[in-house]
Amino acid sequence: MSQTSTPLDQKKFAEAQASELGNWQSGAADPAHVQHELDEHSEIERPLREVFGNETFGRGLEVGIGPYSLGFLAVHFADRVGRIDGLDPLPRLDVRVADAALQERVDEARRRVNYIQSQAEAIPAETASYDIVSCINVVDHAQDPGLILKEIERVLKPGGLFVFGVSTLSQVGERLWHYRRWKTPSEWLFVAHPHTFQWNAADALLRTVPGETIWHDRPGLFQRLAGHGRMSFWIRRKENA
Numbered sequence: 001m002s003q004t005s006t007p008l009d010q011k012k013f014a015e016a017q018a019s020e021l022g023n024w025q026s027g028a029a030d031p032a033h034v035q036h037e038l039d040e041h042s043e044i045e046r047p048l049r050e051v052f053g054n055e056t057f058g059r060g061l062e063v064g065i066g067p068y069s070l071g072f073l074a075v076h077f078a079d080r081v082g083r084i085d086g087l088d089p090l091p092r093l094d095v096r097v098a099d100a101a102l103q104e105r106v107d108e109a110r111r112r113v114n115y116i117q118s119q120a121e122a123i124p125a126e127t128a129s130y131d132i133v134s135c136i137n138v139v140d141h142a143q144d145p146g147l148i149l150k151e152i153e154r155v156l157k158p159g160g161l162f163v164f165g166v167s168t169l170s171q172v173g174e175r176l177w178h179y180r181r182w183k184t185p186s187e188w189l190f191v192a193h194p195h196t197f198q199w200n201a202a203d204a205l206l207r208t209v210p211g212e213t214i215w216h217d218r219p220g221l222f223q224r225l226a227g228h229g230r231m232s233f234w235i236r237r238k239e240n241a
């Protein structure tokens with residue numbers, strides 16, 4: 001396991017979450033911010049539809065959905081998922097924008113989600129509850145990334161699908177990040193992202209839980225060494241019992 005996924009103490013996690021909440025609160029009436037939240041992560045929709053054809057999923061869980069209660073499943077994959085729970089430790093916020101059409105899109109997506117305020121290190125759900133779980137742009141903000149992956153594996157049904165996304169940095173990029181964090185530790189970016197991952201470390205962390213990776217978008221060698229900082233995705237299937 002990468003050192004970068006070492007669990008945080010309660011104080012550091014509380015600081016990260018306070019910083020996270022401030023960012024969401026400041027954008028909740030800003031149409032550009034809200035539009036960005038709706039558009040984000042659409043790049044994983046096409047591979048998901050290609051890999052799974054017309055497969056549909058009864059119950060879905062979005063881990064770390066964000067306090068706007070939008071996430072990936074309810075916005076980009078709602079036609080395939082029967083019922084969506086959205087989990088996040090932060091309280092659900094009101095989202096109010098002046099643009100009526102945008103507001104309607106937001107409300108429509110939010111109506112699809114049953115919001116649950118909780119950390120994902122202890123998901124309040126029975127073992128084998130969900131047919132699909134997504135967790136995108138969350139574990140580098142979380143208290144214990146490894147425990148979250150174990151919990152996701154627990155609540156997935158055998159054969160269930162896991163869509164995972166995390167920001168990954170190149171070797172050089174991660175060193176630069178740590179240097180900049182050392183120089184300005186109180187900068188929002190560094191407080192809100194207590195963990196960092198190179199692609200190989202994120203992949204290794206995923207492999208600590210059972211399951212098979214059926215699709216990923218691993219960056220090329222040069223990019224892994226020096227040339228990338230981006231959201232990387234994996235699609236995994238839990239083993240059938």
Ligand SMILES: C[S@@+](CC[C@H](N)C(=O)[O-])C[C@H]1O[C@@H](n2cnc3c(N)ncnc32)[C@H](O)[C@@H]1O
Nearest residue numbers: 064065066067090119120136137138141142143
């Ligand atoms: C950058 S936001 C991403 C939100 C959403 N997944 C998206 O991509 O738009 C990170 C989210 O992870 C949530 N988060 C942080 N720690 C968590 C934890 N331990 N369990 C579940 N969610 C967590 C934060 O509260 C925040 O809403």
